[in-house]
Amino acid sequence: MADQHASVRYLVDDVQAAVDFYTTHLGFTLNTNVAPAFADVTRGHLRLLLSGPTSSGARATPDDAAGAGRNRIHLIVDDLDAEISRLRDAGLSFRSDAVSGPGGRQILLADPAGNLVELFQPADRS
Template identity: 70%
Template sequence: MSENLVNVRYMVDDVEAAVAWYTTHLGFALLTNFAPAFADVRRGDLRLLLSGPTSSAGRPMPDGETPGPGGWNRIHLIVDDLPREIERLRAAGVTFRNDVVRGPGGAQILLVDPSGNVVELFQPAGL
């Protein structure tokens, strides 16, 4: 693997559903699949580790809290044509968390994977 590879772990409720969502909708490629516990997918230099409830990452913490999906931390994917991506993903039934937000740096929208994890699509200003 590339030394520039960035690894991000997402806790998911269903590893197979997460693999299908990331590979079908966002262009990730499957690396390994040990469902129902774990799979990893890759897009460019991003390796996304999809850890299910039976994975070692899903084991309870010493205080008893169990890791789970969701939250506001997210991967940030740059796209060339945000309106086109939104249209494509809406047609595929992907869930969005908000409408497009525009700022001085560009425009963004948030998607929600099958487990509630957030993914940001971002089009830099000027593209």
């Protein structure tokens, strides 16, 4: 297998705004940018395909499936409280409060198109 990334496609209204969001706030690296149609960014082994309204990926999606849903990408962070503070200081707002469970703590924020991003700090297992 040539590509060592797991790829996820997010439909976005504004490709450049999405690129700016992911690269500025969440540590992604820009690979390809052919805005306004498409861009892709990576973080570790995750390749995020950002498809604007004129991209083939967006055109192939049925209208009743095009809205942002409950699915989300899951990004592991070392210090959730520090990330929350950093992102709030950058003017971002969250879609949920931080919640704790047996596996750790998480919070949701949305990209400029409303796609969800989960920031997750695993529970300390030591």
